Amino acid sequence: LGTSGDIRDVLGRKLEEKGFDKAYVVLGQFLVLRKDEELFREWLKETCGANAKQSRDCSGCLREWCDAFL
C-alpha cells in the first residue's frame, strides 16, 4: 500500500489500521462508491486525513486503472 497512487507512508499506516491493508481493498472501496471520485476523496480524507493533493492523486490513479482494466 505504500506505493498506491502516491499515498505516503503515514497515511498508508492509517489505512492499514482501518483494515485497508492492501491496495485492492482501497480499490474495492473506490468501486463500492461507484467510482465517484469526489466521494472517494471525501472518504479518504475522513479515513486517513489525506490532504487534497494526495487524495486527488490517489483517486485519479484509481480511476485511470479502472478505465484501463475494468
Add this chain to the structure above:
Amino acid sequence: MAELTDAELRKELLALGYRPGPITATTRKVYIKKLGCLRAEASPSRQRSGFTSGAARESEEEDEEEDEEEVGRAPASRWGTSGESGGQAWGDPRGSPPGRGGGVRAEGGLSRDSLGRLSPSEQWGTTVERGKEAERDAGGRAGGLIRRFPWRAASDGGHGVTPRSALLRSAPRQQPEGKGKGLEYYLSQFLCLASLVLLLIFLGILVVKMVGSGWLDGREDSFNLLPVDCDKRTDDFCQAKHKDVTMAVLHELYSYLSVQAGNFECGNPENLKSKCIWVSEVKDHVLNVTGSSSQKFEAALHWILNSNKDLGIRLKGRDLSEPVSSVEEVFCLESAHPQMGLGCRFRRAVVTAIMNLFLFFWSLITLWGILIYLRYRWRKMEEEEQAMYEMVKKIIAVVQDHYKEWERNLERYPYVGIFHVRDSLIPPQSRKKMKRVWERAVDFLASNESRIQTESHRVAGEDMLVWRWTQPSYLSDSEH
C-alpha cells in the same frame, strides 16, 4: 437527519436524484454527508443554517460576494474575491476543507478596514485568482466539474463571479504597484545621488593631490617687497625674512625632490638610480633656482632636522638606515610625497589592486588546495582502516573454520600458519599492494582479538608463527 437506517438513507439519496452505491460501514458516513449536501442544494433557504459542508461555505461566499458587489464597495468585494480565491488557494478548488474557508473569511473580515493588510492579500489573491482561473478555464473542466459536484450551488453564480472579479481586479492593481513604485523610485534616486556625490568627492581629492604643491607658491611674494640686506642683522624683521628665505628654499627643495621621485616612480626617464638624490646635486639645483647662498641651504637643512613636523623630505645619511642628527651627515635627500601624473597614478593603482586581488586569490587557492589534499588523505586513511577491518574479519573466519575442521578431524593441527592464511586470502598479484593492510590486520589481531592466539609452532617442517583458535564453546560471535 433522524433516519439512519441504510435503506432509508438510500431512499433519500435516490429521491434527490443521486444513485448511491452499497451503503456499508465504510461508505455510510460519506453518503450521509452527500445527503446533507444534496438537501442543501435542493432547499436554498437552508443555506445559512450553519452547515459545515463545502457547498454551504462556497455558496455563502458567493452570496456575500454578490451582496457586496451590489453595494459597490470595491475594497470589500476585493476582499471577498480574495477570500474566495484564498479559500480556493487552500488546495483543491472543489474539495477544500470547510473549516479553512471560514478561517480565511474571518481573517479577511478583521482586515477589512486596514488597507495595508489588503494589499498583500490582494496581490496574493490576484495571482492565485488568476492562476486558478487560468487553470479552471484552460482545462475546460468547468463543465465537467459542475456535473460531478452537483452540490456546487448556482453554477452560473460561480461563472458570474469570475468575470466580475476579473474586472474589479484591474482597479486595485494600480494601487499596490504605485506604492511599490514610490519606494523603488526614491531608492533609485537616492542611490544615483549618492554615487554622484561620491564621484565628486573623488574628483576633488584627485585634484587636490595633483596640484597640492601649488598652494605653497604664494609665499614667494612676501619677501620681494623690501630689498633689505638682512645677512648681518638679526632683528625681528630680519629673522622673519630669514625664515621666509628658508621657507622658499625648502619649498623649492620639496618640489624638486618630489618631481624627481615622481619621475623615478613613473618610468624613470632620467635613469635615476634611486629616489634618494645626492646632497650636492640638490644643493646645486636649488641654489641655481632660488639664487641664494649655500648658507641658506644649510640653514634650510638645519630647519628640517630641527623641526618635528612631517615636511615630506627625508634626509638620509651614508648609512641608509640610521637617522641623521647633523647637517654634515646628510648624504642624500628623498621626497616622501612623489609627484606623479594622473595616468601614472592610475596605472599604479590598478596594478596594486590587481596584485592584491591576485594575492588574495592565490592564498585562497592555496588554502583550498591544502584542504583538498587533507581530505584526500583522510579518505585514504579511512579506506585503509576499512580494508584492515575487512581483512581482520576474513582472517577470523578462516581461523575459525580451520579450527572447526580440525575438530572434525579434517585438519592435522588446530593452528594455521599466518603466512598460509595470508596466501589463501590475498591473491599473489595483490600481495605487495595489501602488505600494509595485512600487517595492520596482524597487529590488530595480536593486540585486540582474544579468541585467536599467536604462537610459534613447527608446521610442515618449519618454524613459523601460527594462529590458533582458542574459543572452545561455540558462542555466537559479533557478526551474527
